[in-house]
Amino acid sequence: MSVKALVTALSLLVLQAGIGPLLTIGNARPSFLLPFIVYVGMQYGSLWGTATGFILGLAIDALGSLPLGMSGFAFSITGFFSARIAEGAPFRLWWPWTVLVFLFGLLLEVLRMLLLARANELPFLSLLLWSGVPSALWTTGLAVLWFLSPLHKRDNASR
Amino acid sequence: MPARNRQASGTLEWIVFLSCAAISLVLLLTSPKPGVRELKETATDVVGYAASPLHIVRRLFSIWSDYDILQQHAVALSKENAKLRDAALENERLRALLGLRERSNISTISASVISAVGPALGGQFRIDMGRSAGVPLHAAVITPQGLVGKTVEVTDHTALIQTLVGNSYGVAVMLERTRMRGILRWTGPDRYTLTGLPQGVDIKSGDLVLTSGAGSVFPKGLRVGVITDAPSVISIYGESWLVQPFVDLRTVEDVFVVTDTGWPDEYAGQNDVPIGGDQ
Numbered sequence: 001m002s003v004k005a006l007v008t009a010l011s012l013l014v015l016q017a018g019i020g021p022l023l024t025i026g027n028a029r030p031s032f033l034l035p036f037i038v039y040v041g042m043q044y045g046s047l048w049g050t051a052t053g054f055i056l057g058l059a060i061d062a063l064g065s066l067p068l069g070m071s072g073f074a075f076s077i078t079g080f081f082s083a084r085i086a087e088g089a090p091f092r093l094w095w096p097w098t099v100l101v102f103l104f105g106l107l108l109e110v111l112r113m114l115l116l117a118r119a120n121e122l123p124f125l126s127l128l129l130w131s132g133v134p135s136a137l138w139t140t141g142l143a144v145l146w147f148l149s150p151l152h153k154r155d156n157a158s159r
Numbered sequence: 160m161p162a163r164n165r166q167a168s169g170t171l172e173w174i175v176f177l178s179c180a181a182i183s184l185v186l187l188l189t190s191p192k193p194g195v196r197e198l199k200e201t202a203t204d205v206v207g208y209a210a211s212p213l214h215i216v217r218r219l220f221s222i223w224s225d226y227d228i229l230q231q232h233a234v235a236l237s238k239e240n241a242k243l244r245d246a247a248l249e250n251e252r253l254r255a256l257l258g259l260r261e262r263s264n265i266s267t268i269s270a271s272v273i274s275a276v277g278p279a280l281g282g283q284f285r286i287d288m289g290r291s292a293g294v295p296l297h298a299a300v301i302t303p304q305g306l307v308g309k310t311v312e313v314t315d316h317t318a319l320i321q322t323l324v325g326n327s328y329g330v331a332v333m334l335e336r337t338r339m340r341g342i343l344r345w346t347g348p349d350r351y352t353l354t355g356l357p358q359g360v361d362i363k364s365g366d367l368v369l370t371s372g373a374g375s376v377f378p379k380g381l382r383v384g385v386i387t388d389a390p391s392v393i394s395i396y397g398e399s400w401l402v403q404p405f406v407d408l409r410t411v412e413d414v415f416v417v418t419d420t421g422w423p424d425e426y427a428g429q430n431d432v433p434i435g436g437d438q
Contacts, residue, residue: 047171047172057183069182070187076179076180076183
């Protein structure tokens with residue numbers, strides 16, 4: 001993994017902790033980190049994807065109100081399977097990227113809503129519908145921005 | 160990459176993934192335990208310190224909404240403040256009225272001003288009490304600060320008060336310190352003149368002017384005003400002094416109408432023996 005990716009990871013972590021809550025629209029809160037982890041998985045392989053997802057997940061759990069390990073678990077899955085699923089996928093096309101981010105965003109939200117529903121005795125499906133799905137869509141919107149940015153560049157020598 | 164190496168690499172990836180997932184799950188399940196809580200607190204401190212410069216960014220994002228909220232609060236507080244200030248003034252006024260009622264032995268009826276004729280000068284007021292409430296004609300009207308005027312017209316439910324303004328009458332007054340008597344008159348806007356005093360009388364700036372009780376309208380001892388530090392004017396009628404009244408007639412809201420002075424009316428003549436009459 002390059003220094004640029006490391007710096008990006010730290011910046012996104014700080015951004016997520018710093019202004020993530022401020023970008024909440026209604027019940028939808030975006031994740032800056034998820035598109036990056038998908039990117040790392042696709043760019044550097046499942047080993048790096050898993051490690052990056054695990055570390056960033058733990059870090060964001062430590063900073064936020066979520067139980068430690070929840071995002072670590074979801075991001076580890078994201079990093080690992082994004083590499084596996086996207087292997088051989090047309091990386092420069094927008095749709096595999098967007099679909100992947102949305103699916104993993106949904107996975108993260110399902111886990112989050114499961115915990116939330118269990119801790120507060122709230123209906124899971126309702127939470128998922130009104131908060132989880134909008135959050136995943138918001139994150140996907142950010143992923144599109146990521147896709148259009150210069151950060152989303154294929155480095156053939158890296159894998 | 161040879162097939163064997165690729166397989167080893169794939170196995171390593173799975174091991175790393177399963178380890179990470181397992182650790183995450185263990186942490187997730189043991190989150191409420193003290194050790195994990197401490198770890199979380201330490202991590203929060205470390206990353207929170209790194210993220211502290213972002214407070215500026217956060218402030219920039221929230222500054223407009225904060226501004227709106229603060230503006231709404233400011234408007235609400237301003238309204239509340241005005242209401243409280245009104246209540247405080249009313250409270251002060253009513254306390255003063257109550258105090259006056261308690262310390263004087265004269266009988267009064269309290270009333271509120273409902274309209275003011277010529278408010279710029281403070282010439283006449285109409286109050287919300289009249290004949291049915293026991294307000295007599297030519298009765299003294301006072302506030303806790305001092306003399307206001309007298310009733311000049313009484314209807315069933317209202318009464319008209321004429322102040323000194325307009326010079327329709329004078330008030331018999333005396334100086335508290337020297338007991339010297341004179342007449343107080345209105346001689347122009349914000350100008351009240353004490354006349355009828357002999358030349359060279361002992362008067363100092365700040366001397367208190369009270370009603371003398373000479374005349375049947377104003378009871379003795381009501382506060383009227385103080386002698387100002389303006390120089391006296393000497394004329395053929397004697398020396399005159401400017402008086403600053405205690406009551407600002409432009410701000411009068413609640414008044415007392417004196418219905419009974421508590422002393423026998425020396426001018427009533429009810430017990431007088433008729434001259435040349437047989438008794």
